[in-house]
Amino acid sequence: MMFLTSILLPMLLSAQSCLATRATVTNPFAAPCFRAENRSNSAGLPSCSEVQSNYTDRFFRLTSAGSYMNTQWETCQANGSQCLLDWADPSNLLAFETPRICEQGSVPLLTAEIENAQDVATALKRAKLLRMPVVVKNTGHDYKGRSSAPGSFSLWTHKLSDMSHHANFVPEGCDATVSAITIGAGVLTGDLLKFADTNNLTIVGGNDPTVGAAGGWLQGGGHSFISNTYGLGVDRVVQYRVVTADGQYLTASACRHQDLFWALRGGGGGTFGVVMEATVLADPKVPVQVALVSFNANDTTTRALWELVLENQLTWSASGWGGLVNQHQALYVNPILNSSAANASMHPLAEFASNLKDAVVKSVFIELPSYLSFFNTFITPSPAPVGENVALASRLIPASLLDSPDSRSDLLDALLASAANVSDIRIFSTTPFSFNSSSELTSVTPAWRTSVFHVVLDRVWNFNATKSDISDQYEALTASVGSLRDITPPASYQNEGDIHEPDHELAFWGDNYARLLSVKAKYDPDNLFDCWQCVGFKSDAPRFSCYI
Template identity: 45%
Template sequence: MSLVLLSLALAVPTVYATVPTISDWNALNNTVGGRLFTAIPFASSCFSEVDGRTVTPLQEQCDIIQQHYSNATFRSSQFNNFMNTQWESCMSTNEQCALDASNASDSLAWTDFPCEQGSIAPYYIDIRNYTDIQSAFNFSNATGVPLSIKNSGHDYFGRSSVAGSLGLWTRNLEQISYNASFVPDGGNESYPAMTIGAGVPWEDAYIFADSNNVTIIGGYSQTVGASGGWLLGGGHSILSPVFGLGVDRVLQFKLVTPDGEYRTANAYTNPDLFWALKGGGGGTFGVVTESTTLVEPRAIPLQVAAFSFNATTNTSVDFLALLAENSLQWAEQGWGGHLKLNGLISVNPLLNLEQAQESMQNITDFVQSHNGTGVVETVSSWYEFFVKYVLTAQEPIGIDAAISSRLIPSSVFESQEARNALVETIANAAPYFLTISTVTPFIYNNYTENSTSVTPAWRDAVWHFLFADLWSWNTTTDGKIAVFQTLNNLTAALTDIAPDSGAYLNEANVYEPDWEHAFWGDNYPQLLAVKQKYDPAGLLDCWRCVGWKGGNDSVSQCYPALD
């Protein structure tokens, strides 16, 4: 919605230090070249009551929204939504504008409930250059309007969703290039590298890399931004066991810090900020406009293991035990992938086909004995694997989903007793099982201690284990709290299994009780010092980010309180 409609902008509950006038917003719009917009909820065209006003539903637009409600590519192309729709709502007050994810044409969703703004930022800037970000920081500093930073809308924590904020939408920073001899600013060594704008999704990055006969190590979802929260939070890949996390491979960032400066951060220039950005998380140290990442200077052949079978309660537990028994060996061999209770998908860049078949023989035997299907085969490149296996298996979109996770260290897999305890814990919570991601940098050999700010627990972990639970469009606030409490309890059970480990901050329990240590280990005090250096006024804040102001701050107003 263009700025001319600002007079119709929806009311928001945040109290600003200085309430901006229409003239203030118009001045900001002029400063950013007319790219300040108002945002109304994604599904508002289906409703007859929008933020307390009676309106006529726009049926043609509503039909389009219903058709694409679960389409990640469609959602990522627009500002006013998230892949997990609870972050469009204000959960603490149950203000939302949601359709029924299981049947988007179910009219009960828009006849029984009104459409309310929820946590969608009512104003946003379509960021096209770093000066837009500087203007946003100046505006926030002058008015007290909070800021939120959104890329593609993949966010399990709601950190890019702040009620009443001015949104900074980086999705259209789409520049991408390859340099076979990239030299970081201030450095003297060269590297094969790709420079990727903040808005470039992984699918586009993979297409570009393949066209240049190089391999970039990245995420599994096609629409996740390659230079956004994925990277800033650590960035795991099923190639990470051999090639490291995203933060192990990044060479340079360009960003605007909250003090208004456009900066380069690398090992030579602003090295403290560079370290903080390598795992300290998005939404707090600044707004990244691009990153430059080391690539492998060739297409890498991969061995692929893909198996599935129709699991029962008993066979799923037996298969889980088999996974636990073999996972340490697989980690040492370089396998990375996703393990389920009814199968797996894994890749290996180190073994040849015969070795891969031998490594997976016990899985082959198990799956065949249960009338399942499977293959161990060679593909010529990561991109070939991505097209064949990943694009056809994307996660559910347009749902309300919460998760919890834990990094499970190698020590758990070295003991039969510990493995049994792990299997029992997971089996007892089987309805909440999401996935076992073998994406840890277990045999990555180019890591220097303390070179990144992620929790050191990543380095010895074999599994990144995840639970999940869902709720529906008409679930009450109490019902949502019950889901989060269940996941809190599951987090505690996993912590009992691995008390000295940690969690991946991008895919963790929203209410992780020991979040500073779980996400960053002993790195948090240093991260906080960097935060205070580059954001002395605390302009950027988000839920359980470095420097978080706490649950009573207005930025956190839409997170329901747990008992």
Template identity: 45%
Template sequence: MNLTSWDFSTHYQAFLMKTVPTLLGFSAALGSSFQTVYGVATQEQWKHLGESLQGRLHPATPISAPCFSVVNGQQVRRNESACREVQQGYTNPDFRFPRANAWMFPQSETCQRTLETCLLDSLNPDNSAAWVGKDCKQGSVSPYFIEVTGPEDVQKAFDFAKKTGTYLSIKASGHDYKGRSSLPGSLSLWTANLKSMSYSKTFTPEGGNKTHAAVTLGAGANFEEIYKFADENKFTFIGGYAQTISATGGWGQGGGHSVLSPVYGLGVDRVLEFKVVTPDGKYRTANEFQNQDLYWALRGGGGGTFGVVLESTMSVEPAMSIRVASISVPLNPENAHKFLSLIINETYKWGEEGWGGHMTGNSIINVNPLLTLEEAQKSVKPITDFALANNGTSVVEELPSWQAFFTKYVLSAQAVVGQPTILGSRLIPAALFTNDIGKDQVHNVTYTMLTKYGINPYIVVGPPFRYNYTEGTTSVTSAWRNSLWQIGFNRKWNWNSTVGDIERTYRTVTEVTQLARNITPNSGAYFNEGDTYEPNHEVAFWGDNYPRLLKIKKKYDPDRLLDCWQCVGWNGPADKRFSCYIPPYN
């Protein structure tokens, strides 16, 4: 339903009269579990906002609401056909991406502290136990969202928030693993439909005089779309591994990386220009020639903090062929022990040769844009020999383009989503792979993860090890620049888990991440995939850059209209915005 003037007056005003007229909190009229919009906006102010946006202000309930007979304390008719659509798409990222009320990992849709949820059973979405006799709660899903089409929509939202105290959140693809793009009781700015893409062989940043081969992307353009566009236009875009991630959003602003990043740099290294609406209401161009401080902050400071980025321009590479090594062995403790030893011993050499990719305790899918096929086969021969001697498989091949690799190895292994999932990670310095003591430490951590915790470590070979970085040009932690690995992993919980179950899951993630912290005391973590309860997060995510980032945050957002969990300028867990997170236990 659109909030046109007619819709508002005939359908929505009565709803708002129940939910908005008081200060922040909960609406007794819709049950104590339904969190209203935070702030003191009047009915007239909401009406004016809806009319000014010409149908782009929408109400929202959780994605699974059609399956329930009680939604936010109100009896409703269960919508069988809509529920079936949700059940069929529940674990599919392509289903979740184009929906403003859906996240890839749906803890972001819930209030974890109070178990206010509206989840289906991700292992069996047809399981009626998830909805029979249950109340679908709003959780952390914004009650209203703006379908952003341009800077004016964002400017109106900032003005509205400043006048009324309404909280704002920003969402594109829903690949935010820490819930920073959801906020209970907020007005959401949804940018997923900004899908413009244009390619120029001679892009010149505004105010500059040097040209670049570059692609300009709207905030909603995702990697699957971008890679297809790049292939059609015969260039290579350096991007991430999941097809529904938006390149311009948190990935492009928070240190997003690629399996090609060891040679070609992080996403932030490749951004030439941002178009952004800052909380002071101004639509700005940020590049190395104007608003340079903002440009620096957006190149690593994280999304949802300094403004709403509507467009970014990133440098691209020529079309290229890629060598791929896909090798695996059956997973068991003996195989994992030897396999991890092998890849740890080979890692530094592989880094020098330009390999990037993903590895576990029993597999690698690595890519190389520099070596010939013969050189690549020779490079990974120790792993190939081990795999073939232990009932494993090995394919080392050349593919004609990134798109060919993406189609064969990424889309065909599409990740399942829809189950609450949390991540932990740590950047592993290259120095540890140069001596036996360091190698043993890395092996002990990864093998302990597998044997003690039942976690097969997910090793991302994505740090920009060979990239020719100019010191000080981005704001991510400098730990990226001297690392070879990012060790990551995830833990999940079920739709019917208790608060105690959820808290124990978070504690396990922190405990396992600490194993890696112990051997990397001066390193850091990837902002988008770090522990939700990362201790000393300012140092872990930004290192020495944090004081400068905080100063820039205060300059462009003096009224603190934007805030999110462990973001730059975070007001801390006691802020009522974060009342749905499990309280910190560090």
């Protein structure tokens, strides 16, 4: 890699006549704060003060090719190569003054900003010529480092931001028409929801305004606060346009390249090709009911809340409620019920809030005019950690565990045990539990269809953690989710899964994996698109040398 960086790479960067797509050197996000002699190029970078002021700002991070929302994926965790600030205090000199230096870590060496299909084909040729691993990046929200790699060539799709509504969309080769929105690969969830609302539509998107609506979120499954009623993101895709490893620009739908269409509906992002756009179902705009109770929690009140949720969730899900519960809050939204029916349905939660008395921080039971209103009021102001090193693990919880008092008790004990040694736990009721769809139509694990919860755990560390410290974090996370693994089938969400998930092929895709592997071999026989725990990945490949 030193030869590429010091000799061959500059020559190829200056020789644009043979390959039209212009690639640029990728600077780590925090580079401006390190001494000039320790960074390669400061041209066009924000100032150090701008980086410090916006270090944990997810919208600002979107503007940088070398920025990732969870910063361990900017580093080489195996050897300590990094260029990070202290997320708790970005002005902390200990993070960036001598002897600290800014090193490339896992930030790609080159980035090509993609604006059309030909850009992708040309960039892939260039990456092959340079013998550099390829990564596909949109917003940098990936929790498993799949859009970065040491010495890599990044295809950055953030400029693909077009959106259009079709009242009578016909997927290529098909006959039936549907109401749908076509979105470029760079469209953000917040922008998509706003566009849909303006057109009097409801759309399923990610749980943060800066999550890409057509990238890894969608291709990996895509859960939403309204997935219980409207389905996962992949349930709603009717067509993809994608550039495959050989540079072909293909349309994949239920009637064209059906095998690729199926694989892209849950097989994972950055695996089968570079998606340029997706067309997804759009439903009429409807008012939504919202229930929120937040409180100053202790062990007793958290246990009481979770007991209440486990007792009522099957009924709530059947009535259209989806949401999020943690140690100190329950937040639900419902696009089906009217106000009076919603209040009756959520009476147990309202009664719980009443019994908390002075411990209640907020108790809200209201109707809002649309899902966008709910999203902007309750989701956008509460982002997941950004600018921090964050590791995730998750588990899909089958509805059968809520059938009896004994099984609910076992689940409650497992949840409490899992929460005891993590930074945060989120109990999402965002599975497609009440959505009527055949599991054969998508490639996500069929366990999504029979699960009522998607539970996510995380652990966080700072810039000065050692390799041993980081390894301990991952091991502790794996151990924590083990309490849930012990009582559930092997099923987890690939986008938010443990990077050391045992038997990840089964956990992420169930019995779909063998078929996914055959589709991968057909469209990417040389495994050009490779990423951690993706279909066909080999953990001993050099591109994964920074994982621990």
